[in-house]
Amino acid sequence: MKILVCIKQVPDMESRFKLNSESNWYEGTDLAWRMNEYDEYAVEQAVQLKGQVGDADLTVLSIGPDRVKEMMKKALAMGCDRGAHIADDDYFKKDPFEIASVIAEFAKDQGFDLIFTGMQSQDRGSGQVGVLVAEMLDLPSITTIVDFAFDGGQITVKRELEGGIKSVIKATAPALVTCQLGLNTPRYPTLPNIMKAKRKELLSIPISDLLKVEGKQETAKMYFPEKKGGGLVLEGDVADLTDRLIKILKDKTAVLA
Amino acid sequence: MKTLLVAEYRDGELLNSSYELVAFAEQLGAESAMFLVGSDSALPTYNGTLYLADVGKYGEFNPAVHKQLLLDAIAKEQPDMVVFAHSSYGWDLAPRISLALNVAHVSEVIDIVDGVPVVPACNAKLRRNVKAKTNQMVLTLQGGAFGLEDEPSGSPTVVSVDTDTAAQVEFCGYEEAEAGGVDLSKAEVIVSAGRGIGKPENLAIIEALAKALKGEYGASRPVVDSDWADHSRQVGTTGQTVSPKLYVACGISGAIQHLAGMKKSEFIVAINTDKDAPIGEVADVLIVADLKEFVPAMTEKINNL
Numbered sequence: 001m002k003i004l005v006c007i008k009q010v011p012d013m014e015s016r017f018k019l020n021s022e023s024n025w026y027e028g029t030d031l032a033w034r035m036n037e038y039d040e041y042a043v044e045q046a047v048q049l050k051g052q053v054g055d056a057d058l059t060v061l062s063i064g065p066d067r068v069k070e071m072m073k074k075a076l077a078m079g080c081d082r083g084a085h086i087a088d089d090d091y092f093k094k095d096p097f098e099i100a101s102v103i104a105e106f107a108k109d110q111g112f113d114l115i116f117t118g119m120q121s122q123d124r125g126s127g128q129v130g131v132l133v134a135e136m137l138d139l140p141s142i143t144t145i146v147d148f149a150f151d152g153g154q155i156t157v158k159r160e161l162e163g164g165i166k167s168v169i170k171a172t173a174p175a176l177v178t179c180q181l182g183l184n185t186p187r188y189p190t191l192p193n194i195m196k197a198k199r200k201e202l203l204s205i206p207i208s209d210l211l212k213v214e215g216k217q218e219t220a221k222m223y224f225p226e227k228k229g230g231g232l233v234l235e236g237d238v239a240d241l242t243d244r245l246i247k248i249l250k251d252k253t254a255v256l257a
Numbered sequence: 258m259k260t261l262l263v264a265e266y267r268d269g270e271l272l273n274s275s276y277e278l279v280a281f282a283e284q285l286g287a288e289s290a291m292f293l294v295g296s297d298s299a300l301p302t303y304n305g306t307l308y309l310a311d312v313g314k315y316g317e318f319n320p321a322v323h324k325q326l327l328l329d330a331i332a333k334e335q336p337d338m339v340v341f342a343h344s345s346y347g348w349d350l351a352p353r354i355s356l357a358l359n360v361a362h363v364s365e366v367i368d369i370v371d372g373v374p375v376v377p378a379c380n381a382k383l384r385r386n387v388k389a390k391t392n393q394m395v396l397t398l399q400g401g402a403f404g405l406e407d408e409p410s411g412s413p414t415v416v417s418v419d420t421d422t423a424a425q426v427e428f429c430g431y432e433e434a435e436a437g438g439v440d441l442s443k444a445e446v447i448v449s450a451g452r453g454i455g456k457p458e459n460l461a462i463i464e465a466l467a468k469a470l471k472g473e474y475g476a477s478r479p480v481v482d483s484d485w486a487d488h489s490r491q492v493g494t495t496g497q498t499v500s501p502k503l504y505v506a507c508g509i510s511g512a513i514q515h516l517a518g519m520k521k522s523e524f525i526v527a528i529n530t531d532k533d534a535p536i537g538e539v540a541d542v543l544i545v546a547d548l549k550e551f552v553p554a555m556t557e558k559i560n561n562l
């Protein structure tokens with residue numbers, strides 16, 4: 001069985017963002033980078049599936065500059081067999097359609113039985129790439145899964161809907177699923193596995209080998225939202241802060257009455 | 258400008274979010290038509306053309322087939338924009354449509370300024386204006402961004418759509434959220450724990466503050482996903498919607514899916530180490546502090562009142 005998992009590197013959302021000089025994206029320097037949270041669930045599910053079927057080869061793919069290799073090593077240490085790094089310093093100017101086209105171009109002749117992606121990225125959050133890849137490869141795709149089972153070529157998943165309701169869906173491999181938070185419990189790589197990961201294949205492929213389309217949209221402008229909420233921001237010493245909050249709660253609410 | 262609004266139907270009913278699409282078209286001053294895989298026994302109150310496919314025949318969730326039905330409606334209607342809710346139905350179907358039409362696709366739109374869609378980025382810390390390079394485009398709208406002011410009225414002119422496309426997946430039914438646990442909607446005070454609590458042991462300090470305020474404790478999704486709290490305590494789009502007299506968000510960043518569940522609270526206090534956390538947008542008071550220090554100190558003061 002052949003499995004593919006696609007992961008994206010995103011900045012830590014607690015970072016203090018600055019705009020780049022063209023004001024069309026955030027500045028990439030001084031940010032802490034990590035694996036997109038949704039993709040951690042995707043990697044874990046792929047590794048679990050490999051564990052279940054035994055005879056499987058699991059490729060992790062990421063598009064981005066050199067720094068994404070650090071994150072890919074984590075995926076290899078979690079249990080992926082090989083890495084395909086699609087090297088692109090300019091990746092941020094690509095829209096979801098271009099990113100999906102590159103992944104589909106990479107995957108098209110390789111006969112993957114299952115492809116895992118995150119349901120969305122934390123920074124951009126289009127929630128498009130997974131479905132687009134599947135449509136390009138003419139595979140069934142199921143989005144927002146919170147439960148996954150595989151049995152003899154058949155997958156049974158639960159899709160999460162609004163309000164905590166789920167729907168149960170079956171499909172036949174080859175197929176693609178997009179992973180939602182809480183799907184499983186992503187493992188922490190152990191030290192021996194981190195050492196082993198260093199010897200695993202991590203190929204770099206220039207994006208020009210795989211990019212054959214043009215984007216359909218671009219960021220005209222990026223900016224900070226205007227602060228609408230006239231909320232009070234309190235900083236300082238904890239003892240003082242508690243006193244101030246108690247006074248506010250007494251004045252503005254009835255909860256301390 | 259012509260829009261085609263993709264309404265949603267679930268478990269035998271039209272979803273109210275469908276009317277937010279109508280509000281969007283009105284705000285834009287655009288003409289509209291609607292598409293629905295639904296039933297003529299639950300028609301939307303809407304003045305205009307409704308392309309209706311029979312849910313009894315095609316099912317509520319059947320992406321490959323819904324895609325073909327919608328493409329047929331698009332071919333008849335020739336809209337400039339195909340508009341979905343950014344919901345589990347919308348984000349699933351929209352990319353299939355944009356790819357088939359070969360057009361730009363902008364997700365989670367919160368506003369349109371001078372014809373250009375505006376979307377959030379980085380957990381709503383930033384905004385982006387997105388320029389489409391194609392004439393036609395596909396949009397999904399963030400829930401609540403385009404509210405309807407008046408009760409919708411009217412009745413549609415129905416045009417049936419049909420297809421013999423084969424399904425790609427099999428829908429086997431719905432599973433309700435587990436019943437039981439606490440009923441947060443009855444609590445007058447809710448103190449919620451977010452990922453900022455760091456470890457499960459720290460839930461105790463959140464619970465203690467909730468108790469001191471005679472309320473219940475709630476949680477954001479990561480806390481529930483990690484099994485630190487029961488799902489009945491989750492606040493947000495995939496949990497409970499609450500509107501207590503006081504909501505205290507401890508170590509919660511304020512993602513849109515969390516805000517959707519609590520922003521109608523009467524008074525909101527947030528405790529966060531990040532002064533720029535988006536929860537600040539809805540909070541009446543944002544306390545910039547480490548919750549591990551602030552929360553126990555606050556509990557003690559209240560208990561000594």
Ligand SMILES: Cc1cc2nc3c(=O)[nH]c(=O)nc-3n(C[C@@H](O)[C@H](O)[C@H](O)COP(=O)(O)OP(=O)(O)OC[C@H]3O[C@@H](n4cnc5c(N)ncnc54)[C@H](O)[C@@H]3O)c2cc1C
Binds near residue numbers: 028039094130
């Ligand atoms: C520093 C930076 C600058 C950027 N600047 C711009 C800009 O100027 N204009 C613009 O339009 N966009 C910009 N982007 C965003 C752009 O690169 C998007 O990330 C890309 O189009 C994919 O869309 P998405 O993240 O919304 O994907 P989604 O559809 O939300 O992602 C879903 C899933 O697809 C997979 N996936 C997504 N991206 C990758 C990837 N790179 N490699 C492997 N798998 C992936 C993952 O499994 C992910 O969970 C920028 C991003 C960064 C980080």
Ligand SMILES: Cc1cc2nc3c(=O)[nH]c(=O)nc-3n(C[C@H](O)[C@H](O)[C@H](O)COP(=O)(O)OP(=O)(O)OC[C@H]3O[C@@H](n4cnc5c(N)ncnc54)[C@H](O)[C@@H]3O)c2cc1C
Binds near residue numbers: 493
């Ligand atoms: C379809 C869908 C449905 C979803 N449904 C829900 C839902 O129903 N409910 C929900 O909550 N989420 C939901 N989510 C997830 C949501 O997008 C966010 O990922 C989630 O709300 C983040 O939870 P958080 O704020 O606790 O964690 P984070 O976003 O990680 O934020 C943690 C916060 O804690 C702060 N912090 C860290 N340490 C401290 C400290 N010592 N003291 C004080 N502050 C500290 C940080 O500054 C940060 O702001 C959904 C997502 C999707 C895609």
